[in-house]
Amino acid sequence: MGIQPEWKVDKQPAWLVAAIKKTITELPGGYAEAAEWLGVTEHALFNRLRTDGDQIFPLGWALVLQRAGGSNYIAHAISRASGGLFVPMPEVEDFDNGxxxxxxxEAIEQIGRxxxxVRAAIEDGVIESHERSAIDSExxxxxxxxxxxxxxxxRVFCAPEKSDARECAAPGVVACRNSGETNA
Incomplete structure (x- = not known):
């Protein structure tokens, strides 16, 4: 069959295992609480968190634990691996101008970090792999x-967008309920 690309061979990547483990360890009861949330034993968790094992940790389980712990480590890890960015959406009702x-x-402070x-990494004229990783994280x-x-x-200051369902209608004549207009 030939050589498979690295991404195809990796059934359970180390970055995902690390995100799941971080999610579990931040639960107040750690692995015992995680096992309780999932209705399995701690051994079942450990067996599925080995990167070289024959079992994998189900994504559904990971999402349950993420929700239980109120974290987003798994979502961030999957987003990064997909070349994207995870931005949690807070409830708008909970926010005011302040x-x-x-x-x-906070964003400006993060840009400072x-x-x-970047400054520390380029000081010696070469960005090493661990420095690149730190830069990427920040x-x-x-x-x-x-x-x-x-x-x-x-979400707070823009008026909700209104759409015209007639734009999505199938070709042909479709009457508008309100005015009797057609899209033909």
Whole structure:
């Protein structure tokens, strides 16, 4: 069959296992609580969290634990591996102008941390792999903070978009219920 690409061979990547383990260890009861949430034994968890094992940790289980712990480590890890960004959407009702401005200040602070990582990494003229990883992490956090701020600004201050369902209608004549107009 030939050589498979690395991404095809990796049934349970180390980055996903690390995100699941971080999610579990941040639960107040750790592995015991995780096993309780899932209705399995701690041994079942450990067996499925081996990167070289023959069992995999079900994504559904990971999402249950993420929700139980109130974290987003798994969502962030999957987003990064997919070349994207996970931006949690807070409930708009919980925010006022001061909170939205606070999010912007947090984003600016995060950009500062990103800038410090870049400065430290280029000091010797070469960015090593661990430095690149640190830069990428800070950049990811900065972009996520900015996206969260922008999302809140739009969700709070923009009027909801209204769409015209007639634009989505099948070709032909379709009457508008309100005015009797057609799309023909």
């Amino acid at each position: 909170d939205i401005n606070q999010r912007l200040l 990103y800038s410090q990582e 950049l990811y956090r900065a972009i996520a903070k900015l996206q969260e701020h922008t999302s809140l600004v739009y």
